[in-house]
Amino acid sequence: MTASTGIELRRAAVTAPxxxxxxxxxxxxxxxxxxxxxxxxxxxxxxxxxxxLLRLLAGLIAPSSxxxxxxxxxxxxxxxxxxxxxxxxxADTAAQLIMPVVQEDVELSLRPRxxxxxxxxxxxxxxxxxxxxxxxxxxxxxxxxxxxxxLVALAGLRAAAPQLLLADEPTAALDLVHRDRVAEALLASExxxxxxxxxxxxxxxxxxxxxxxxxxxVADGLPEPLIAAYRASARGAAPWPTGATS
Amino acid sequence: MNPGPGALLTWIAGDSxxxxxxxxxxxxxxxxxxxxxxVWRTAPVGLGLLALSVALYALAGRRVLRAWPAPLRFWxxxxxxxxxxxxxxVSPPAAVGLIGCMFALVQLARLLLLTTRxxxxxxxxxxxxxxxxxxxxRTTLVLALFLRTLPELSASWGRAREAAAARGVKRxxxxxxxxxxxxxxxxxxxxxDAIAARGLLEARRPDEPAP
Numbered sequence: 001m002t003a004s005t006g007i008e009l010r011r012a013a014v015t016a017p018x019x020x021x022x023x024x025x026x027x028x029x030x031x032x033x034x035x036x037x038x039x040x041x042x043x044x045x046x047x048x049x050x051x052x053l054l055r056l057l058a059g060l061i062a063p064s065s066x067x068x069x070x071x072x073x074x075x076x077x078x079x080x081x082x083x084x085x086x087x088x089x090x091a092d093t094a095a096q097l098i099m100p101v102v103q104e105d106v107e108l109s110l111r112p113r114x115x116x117x118x119x120x121x122x123x124x125x126x127x128x129x130x131x132x133x134x135x136x137x138x139x140x141x142x143x144x145x146x147x148x149x150x151l152v153a154l155a156g157l158r159a160a161a162p163q164l165l166l167a168d169e170p171t172a173a174l175d176l177v178h179r180d181r182v183a184e185a186l187l188a189s190e191x192x193x194x195x196x197x198x199x200x201x202x203x204x205x206x207x208x209x210x211x212x213x214x215x216x217x218v219a220d221g222l223p224e225p226l227i228a229a230y231r232a233s234a235r236g237a238a239p240w241p242t243g244a245t246s
Numbered sequence: 247m248n249p250g251p252g253a254l255l256t257w258i259a260g261d262s263x264x265x266x267x268x269x270x271x272x273x274x275x276x277x278x279x280x281x282x283x284x285v286w287r288t289a290p291v292g293l294g295l296l297a298l299s300v301a302l303y304a305l306a307g308r309r310v311l312r313a314w315p316a317p318l319r320f321w322x323x324x325x326x327x328x329x330x331x332x333x334x335x336v337s338p339p340a341a342v343g344l345i346g347c348m349f350a351l352v353q354l355a356r357l358l359l360l361t362t363r364x365x366x367x368x369x370x371x372x373x374x375x376x377x378x379x380x381x382x383x384r385t386t387l388v389l390a391l392f393l394r395t396l397p398e399l400s401a402s403w404g405r406a407r408e409a410a411a412a413r414g415v416k417r418x419x420x421x422x423x424x425x426x427x428x429x430x431x432x433x434x435x436x437x438x439d440a441i442a443a444r445g446l447l448e449a450r451r452p453d454e455p456a457p
Contacts, residue, residue, distance in 0.1 A: 060439050084445035095436035096443070098394050100256050104365045108390065109444055112383065117369060140256045142397065160445050 006164070006192070007035040007057060012066035014052050014215075027052040029216045030066060035194070039187065041203035041223060042196040043230055044212040050196035051091070053212065054166045057194060058088040070164060084112065087162035087191075091169040093153035102144070102152050103128070103137040109159035127155045131185055147178025154185055165191040171199040200227050213241055256397070258313065258360050264306035265361045269370040272358050279354055283347035289339040292346020299353040306361050313360060317352065320400075325349060364393060387446060391437055402429040 014028040028049050042050045055061045056068055059075045059082060068075045073082050090096045099105040106124040115123065128134045133151050136144065144152060150170060157165060167186055171179045183202045186193050197203055209226045211219040218241040219226050232238035283295050303311045318325075325345050332341035359367075368386040375385040406425040410418065 058443055060442055083442065087445065088439075088443035090436075090440065090443065092436070095433065096440045098390055098437070098440060099364055100393065100397070101364065104363065107365055108446065111368075111386070112446065117365075121365075138259055142256065142401075157444060162445065 006071040007033075007194070008067075008069040009033050009056075010067040010069070012056060012063040012068050014056060014061060015064040026215050028056065029214075031217055032066075033210075033217060033220065035208070037207040038192045039206040039208075040192075040194045041206040041209040042194065042212055043198070043200065043203050043209055043227065045234065049212045049215040051168055052215070054088060054168050054194065054196050057164070058086055058166050059083065060088065084160065085163040087157040087160055087165050089150075089153055089157055089165070089167040089170055091172065093149045096153045096156070097141040097149065100141060101137075102133075102139050102141060105141060105152065106156050106159050109156050112160075124155075124159060127159045128152075130158070131155050132181065145178075147174045147182070150174060150178065150182050151185070154182065158185075158189065158191075162191050165189055165193045167193065167195040167197075169197060170195060171197065171202055200231070203227060211241070218242075256360075257363055258307075258309050260307045260310065260361065262305060262307045262310070262361070264302060264310070264357065267361075269362060269366060272362065273370075276354055276358060280351055283351045287340075287343045287347045289342040289346065292343040292350065295350035295354070296346050299350045299357070302354070302357055306357065310357070310360055314353065317349075317356070359393070364390065367393075383446075387441065391441075394437070395433075398433055399426065399430060402426050402433070405429075 009031050011030040011032050012028070013026070013030040016025040016027055018024040031053075042053060044050055052061070056063060057070065059068075059079055062076070070082055070086060075082060097105050099108050103121070103124055106127050107120050110120045110123055113120075125134060125137060128137055131151050131154065133148065133155065136148055136152060139148075141149070141152065154170070165186070170182050170186060174182060179199070183199070183205070186195060186202075187205055193206075195202065195206070203209055204223045204227060206223055209219075209221065209223040210217050211226050211230055219229060229238065229241075233240050279295060279298070282291060300311075300314060303314045325348070328348070329341045329345045332344050368389060371389055372382040372386050375382040403422065403426055406422045406429070409425075410422065415421075
């Protein structure tokens with residue numbers, strides 16, 4: 001059964017502090033929302049706050065103000081319990097692979113469970129097989145193509161069995177075959193998924209979409225109309241939105 | 247990902263006696279030759295250890311043996327510099343002893359990584375850490391990150407040089423080193439994020455109090 005996202009933001013905001021002569025910058029304006037769908041897409045142009053929101057949900061950055069709750073737990077006070085239940089697939093998956101060999105990297109995610117060596121290896125192999133990449137098990141992570149790396153990073157995350165899977169541009173720069181495999185794996189995941197993407201086809205497969213612009217959620221609803229509005233703005237047929245829904 | 251010199255430390259599959267040897271035996275041998283090559287840094291010992299390293303690489307299989315000279319491609323200038331200094335300011339036998347021992351010990355340590363899966367190294371370390379009552383999860387992760395960092399730094403060096411060359415900039419070691427330093431800090435931050443994003447440690451957020 002697919003989990004629901006169970007995310008709640010209560011006036012959560014992120015501000016980059018002033019550095020040198022540069023003034024402080026608002027990366028995410030105070031945002032309040034509840035997400036209970038199992039597949040949510042974040043769309044919007046580059047540098048508008050999608051990754052900031054994902055990192056906030058992953059607990060990698062703390063809100064400058066407000067609260068972030070996942071499944072009723074507050075990142076500020078329940079980080080220990082939340083850490084293992086939320087996974088983030090990086091946009092640059094090269095940074096995500098820690099071990100030198102594919103199978104070992106997936107096994108690394110299973111180490112906290114203190115399984116016997118054989119059991120750990122079998123589970124890692126099963127994760128690779130589930131994504132159709134068992135043939136990569138003995139390959140060096142340095143020799144993988146971008147698409148293979150993405151799938152291996154996803155296998156490593158899935159092995160940790162998170163309840164909430166966050167993905168930052170998971171299909172960017174992938175060929176069609178790998179794009180489809182990554183998208184399919186994400187959409188078929190048992191975990192709830194929040195995906196920040198420019199792949200509007202993938203966004204359309206989700207149950208709900210948020211359009212993020214200028215550090216604000218400017219539109220929130222069903223993917224199809226929201227994607228159409230975003231396309232119109234991006235192509236100059238409509239002005240960029242200025243208001244916010246939250 | 248640019249493999250660069252990082253590939254020097256990557257495990258090579260095989261079923262040789264060296265691959266199959268128990269981890270404790272490999273560590274014991276490494277410790278023994280480490281003591282020998284550090285305490286008796288003479289020319290015969292240096293040459294003997296070099297010969298031993300070639301013999302063990304050969305025993306580990308053709309693919310491993312082919313990898314023996316690979317470090318020279320990247321580190322020859324360090325050996326040449328040290329060797330020249332010893333040759334002219336101490337004596338030729340001292341130069342042979344120092345360079346021979348140093349390179350042989352690097353090669354034998356490398357053989358451990360080339361013929362032992364990182365998972366097996368981590369299992370060994372976990373057992374040792376548990377016996378010594380050191381938190382095993384953190385200890386193994388430190389080793390994993392250490393093994394990951396060396397190839398990453400090497401690859402970053404290669405990328406910085408390629409990026410400069412692609413824009414027609416001549417070799418500039420200082421500029422490349424600066425870029426490497428910045429990249430290393432960024433990569434360290436990414437590695438921390440990756441650990442947290444995979445739920446591997448109960449990493450703290452900047453606003454969380456220390457335990």
